Amino acid sequence: MSNQELVHAYRHLLRWSLRAVQFSKPARFVVRDSLRAAFRDKNGTLEPSRVKATLWFLESAATYVGVEHKIIKNLVHVRYIQKKSTGPWRIRAQTLSKSQQRALKDPVYEKEYEHFDKTIAMLNNTMNLCLR
Numbered sequence: 001m002s003n004q005e006l007v008h009a010y011r012h013l014l015r016w017s018l019r020a021v022q023f024s025k026p027a028r029f030v031v032r033d034s035l036r037a038a039f040r041d042k043n044g045t046l047e048p049s050r051v052k053a054t055l056w057f058l059e060s061a062a063t064y065v066g067v068e069h070k071i072i073k074n075l076v077h078v079r080y081i082q083k084k085s086t087g088p089w090r091i092r093a094q095t096l097s098k099s100q101q102r103a104l105k106d107p108v109y110e111k112e113y114e115h116f117d118k119t120i121a122m123l124n125n126t127m128n129l130c131l132r
Contacts, residue, residue: 001046009051010039016058020072027076034079038132050130057129075120075131082113 001009014035021027038044061068124131 001048005048006039006046009046009048010035012055013051013058016055016062017072019062020058020069021076022062026080027073030076030080030083033083034132038130047130050124050128053128054130057127057131071123078113078116 014032017031017035018028021031057068058072060066061072120131123129
């Protein structure tokens, strides 16, 4: 893809993502940050067919409060919680008690988002989307 097509894809995805989350305060920042990270990824590829399908999905989520809207809402909520839990480590370590610090070293916490990420990957493969 050319540079102009890349910019257009980014702007369209951002515009429809913001409409899908209805410009709500924490969600719009999560959408913006995840979209930036996806476009800055050196190993990422951009397929026009996936972008088109994702734009249709986001348009449907913005227009109707149906399954698409609920998927986007839950995806953004999980990413917000995930981002919030990986904040500055010193502040987190100081505010947590000793038992909570031991619980964070538990192997379950290391893989807590693995199943969710696999589910999103299967949704992307099934519907030819590019959600993250």
